[in-house]
Amino acid sequence: MSDLHHIREIESVRAGHEAARHPIVVESWLRCLNEHGLDPTARAAAHIVTERELRLHRERSGDLIEIARSGIERLYALVAGQNYVLMLSDRDGVTVEYLGDAVQKEGLRRSGLYLGAEWSEARAGTCALGACLEAGEALIIHQTDHFDVTHAGLSCTAAPIYDTRGQLAAALDISLLSSPLPRASQSMALNLVRQTVRRIEMANIMAENRHDWVLRLAGSPDFLDVDPEAAVALDGAGRVIGATHGAMRVLTAAAGVPWREGHRLIGRPLSDFLNIRLDRLDDLTRDRPAAERLIETRDGHRLFAHAIEPRAQPLRSPARPALARTGALPTPLRALAGDDPAMASLLARAAALAPSTLPVLIEGETGSGKLTLARAIHEVSGRRAFVTLSAAELSEPEAEAQLFGRIAARRVENGLLSELGGGTLVLQNVEDLPERVQTRLSRLLAEGGFVPLGGLRPVPVDLRIIATSQHGAARLRPDFYHRLCGGLLSLPRLAARQDLLWLARRMTESAAGQRLDLPPDIMRALAERDWPGNLRELGFVARALAGLVEGRSLPVAPALALLGPAQPKTGAPSEAALLAQMLEASGGNISLCARRLGVDRSTIHRRLRRYGLVGRG
Structure with a gap:
């Protein structure tokens, strides 16, 4: 197929005409055109990251490389002598491990089938690694399936590698500089790479x-x-x-x-x-x-x-090795969890990420502690200023200028980013960012600089970005999401945490200002709640319980009345219901209710109006 014919076919797809291509190829072409803004007439040379960048990518993927190495070497031995190249890429599409014929080294490097090559879809267009990381599925991109005509001679097959939490972590690719014409010739390669990825994931879960x-x-x-x-x-x-x-x-x-x-x-x-x-x-x-x-x-x-069965622990080790590691965590992070292996693992990853400049994306339901975790990571990092912004606030052009600054008529107006050098910026609910702001921030994450409104040249800045999200990648540009995921931390629901009762006791004691023993009936009632509001809801309940403390004890009957009857795991009482229960437990006395909650009367009156409970007191 000629280059002109290939370009015309892509333009036909843009116009909405059907193409005799696999649907996953057509979807990738459309992303290249509509999301990545790529030009099918432009020829792009292979992009090899710098040695410093490669070292950083390989350091981040060190555990994955170790787990995957034996599987990759085994696969390479199976296809020895057939001129295949194997590439393991990280979540950004950068090749962090590579096996290929040394005789073909120069040709492979020119084609990008080499260590350090970036094959993200936003950079290289439709290719097996990039499309695999976008789609999350194993696939073949054969010859003219590629978006860029520069890669039209390649035949590439890739499969995604997922971590044990269900998040896409990497991709494994097996490629040929030139291959037999039929696309079906790569079916065996597809099966082999799928098997290898399955074994890598199996080795990973057994090791963890x-x-x-x-x-x-x-x-x-x-x-x-x-x-x-x-x-x-x-x-x-x-x-x-x-x-x-x-x-x-x-x-x-x-x-x-x-x-x-x-x-x-x-x-x-x-x-x-x-x-x-x-x-x-x-x-x-x-x-x-x-x-x-x-x-x-x-x-x-x-x-x-x-x-x-679980392996027996050495006698010198504690019962839970993950929790033993938690004890060595920096204090700001150690304070966020008790006896919960999943949180111990998450906080260990957070501690490893904290000293770096990598962006971090913290996912979790409302009230699960995303901002608290972001602040703890900042405190451990030792960076200077800590600023939080609600992404929804950046929908107006004027707010955008306040963030990035503006250059107009020889006048330079510095924005928040210019003043935040050496600090941490937290973008709350990052999925609410307008697409144009996502594009600007994506460039900042990729290049370490931003372009002010009306400007032409990027302004370098030393800035750490932490984003929080309730909805993950669903409403983010793929390139922005991938760059945010330098570190991905997914907070669990409170009801799924094994340290729920530890948290409840800790928060209640903090609100009461003294040590307390929670009676078994109250512990049982706390454990049976679904906690749709997560830690935020628990904090409200803890303050309410602390308001009931008499002397050094928590009376059971009023506390159980406050918590209400055991409920199915779908509808624990709302904050409004808890306030109503607290008011009832206080005999309708707003002053007593306010004292028990540790707030003033005006706050109680305001909440009663907000929840439509006016007249209760």
């Missing part, structure tokens, strides 16, 4: 969860114990704490959840997805023949299972 139950799954008993298809990690209470991507597909199907939202399943009981009794996991170990270890998913599919 040596001291937890791991349930390995397969559709047939024959290879269950030697080469399983999927795996789920469980805590001592039988809740999901991690899974391979294959397992996430099984669990999301059983729960009726879109497969891309597997991270929502973390913290839920395994029995929500599989018809299995946790006290019978022993029946699924190798003590029984594989053919007898049959289980069923909630949506009626049958699988064979292999339960692997």
